[in-house]
Amino acid sequence: MKRPLRFLHLTTFYPPYSFGGDAIYVERLARALADDGHLVDVVHCVDSFRLLAKAGSRDVAHEYPGVTVHSLRSPWGPLSPLLSQQTGRPLLKLRALRELIAATRFDVIHFHNISLFGPDVMKLEPPSGSAVKLYTAHEYWLICPTHVLWKYNSRACEKPECLRCTIRALRPPQWWRYTGLIGRASGHIDQFIAPSRFSARIHRERGFDAPIEVLPLFAEEPTASHDLRDPPHPHPYFLFAGRVVRLKGIEALVNAWDRFDQADLLVAGVGTDLEMLRARAARNSRVRFLGAVSREHLGRLYSHALACVVPSLAYETFSLAAVEAFASRTPVIARRIGALEELVEECGGGILYDDDDQLRAALERVAADSALRERLTENGYNAFRERWTRRVHLDRYYELIGRVATRKFGPMPGHVPARVADG
Numbered sequence: 001m002k003r004p005l006r007f008l009h010l011t012t013f014y015p016p017y018s019f020g021g022d023a024i025y026v027e028r029l030a031r032a033l034a035d036d037g038h039l040v041d042v043v044h045c046v047d048s049f050r051l052l053a054k055a056g057s058r059d060v061a062h063e064y065p066g067v068t069v070h071s072l073r074s075p076w077g078p079l080s081p082l083l084s085q086q087t088g089r090p091l092l093k094l095r096a097l098r099e100l101i102a103a104t105r106f107d108v109i110h111f112h113n114i115s116l117f118g119p120d121v122m123k124l125e126p127p128s129g130s131a132v133k134l135y136t137a138h139e140y141w142l143i144c145p146t147h148v149l150w151k152y153n154s155r156a157c158e159k160p161e162c163l164r165c166t167i168r169a170l171r172p173p174q175w176w177r178y179t180g181l182i183g184r185a186s187g188h189i190d191q192f193i194a195p196s197r198f199s200a201r202i203h204r205e206r207g208f209d210a211p212i213e214v215l216p217l218f219a220e221e222p223t224a225s226h227d228l229r230d231p232p233h234p235h236p237y238f239l240f241a242g243r244v245v246r247l248k249g250i251e252a253l254v255n256a257w258d259r260f261d262q263a264d265l266l267v268a269g270v271g272t273d274l275e276m277l278r279a280r281a282a283r284n285s286r287v288r289f290l291g292a293v294s295r296e297h298l299g300r301l302y303s304h305a306l307a308c309v310v311p312s313l314a315y316e317t318f319s320l321a322a323v324e325a326f327a328s329r330t331p332v333i334a335r336r337i338g339a340l341e342e343l344v345e346e347c348g349g350g351i352l353y354d355d356d357d358q359l360r361a362a363l364e365r366v367a368a369d370s371a372l373r374e375r376l377t378e379n380g381y382n383a384f385r386e387r388w389t390r391r392v393h394l395d396r397y398y399e400l401i402g403r404v405a406t407r408k409f410g411p412m413p414g415h416v417p418a419r420v421a422d423g
Helices: 021-035 046-052 079-087 094-103 119-123 162-168 181-186 197-205 250-256 274-280 295-304 320-327 339-347 356-368 370-387 390-409
Strands: 006-010 039-045 067-072 108-111 132-136 191-194 212-214 237-241 264-268 287-291 308-310 332-335 350-353
Touching (some): 006 021, 006 094, 021 039, 021 067, 021 320, 021 390, 046 067, 046 079, 119 181, 132 390, 191 197, 191 390, 197 212, 237 320, 237 356, 250 264, 250 274, 250 356, 264 295, 274 287, 295 320, 308 320, 320 332, 320 370, 332 356, 339 350, 339 370, 350 356, 356 370
Parallel strands (some): 006 108, 039 067, 132 191, 191 212, 237 264, 237 308, 264 287, 332 350
16 A cells, blocks of 8 residues: 655746747646645746736636645846746746755656756755656757747748747857756756657657657547537537637638638637737638637537638647547547647548648538548547546656666665555
């Protein structure tokens, strides 16, 4: 019989101070661990969200049994993340982080998106030095100053030209990236994790040589029964769910509706291109921009959609939107790029496309062929149950922790350091 484990998750963004899938995953994982009886602390940076936010999560913060959230704020406000971005060190948050780690005996310290804490935060160690330390690469920050391998603010990066790319993206250069800081800090992590084989491979190809293990993210199975007689939209529709920014391919998707009239397009999300695209599609009544929606309403949107479209132009490390669609028994239409190909092709739950003509053809097929939709739905949902549920993810997560603990501390009973076992 073992006592509950104590987890610390360190991430820049956490709901409701968040923008995308990395924060959603951390919250899901924290709550799943708490439901399994473990004790979970989450640290995030409110200053970073306020520095970047025009619009973020529509959800509000909720307490959750077993999860303690530490929302760090500095008297210097946005200066704190700006200093971290430029120096690679959590200068104005370092004291608070050290005090937290010193005050609690954590068994697992798990780093996520730490871009606005800086890589030096990975060097933080508990006084006992006996915690398993993990890092999940939700983006490409370890190998890319812009985090997303989006070259010159216009295309997926086929070859690194980082300094010129950073300047053209209107970001201040991070000179610490040329000092070996990431390599030195990475030596303090016991195991790096990638959400997909594609992400692990491109990290290795771009020179990140620490061992990376693949652990896909997960979605929660919908709990509400969304009556098909009560859809959230009066006409058949396709759904886009995500950030409304250029690299997500949303402009090309909206443009496709100039010549497609078999169903509507609903866009759930916010981002820098939202108002431009609203103006662009103002005369097309079949395109609706919903802005930020609650997770409950998003669940209804998934369940009633003909398909979820994921038109990303950049290399996704994973796609929570695709997996959430599969969980909701909804097919996926996705561009053949990055981890999207891996997710869709292997499960048979959707259609991949390479260009705008193939996108329009896929939309027409799915809209017109109910038997095809049914087949894709069944394939996607079966794959979800096999690969991307909470239980599957947690079992693999515990198994990984156990292997890392054994490697770090030596042979021991169970899947955690010996000091956490009862006698």
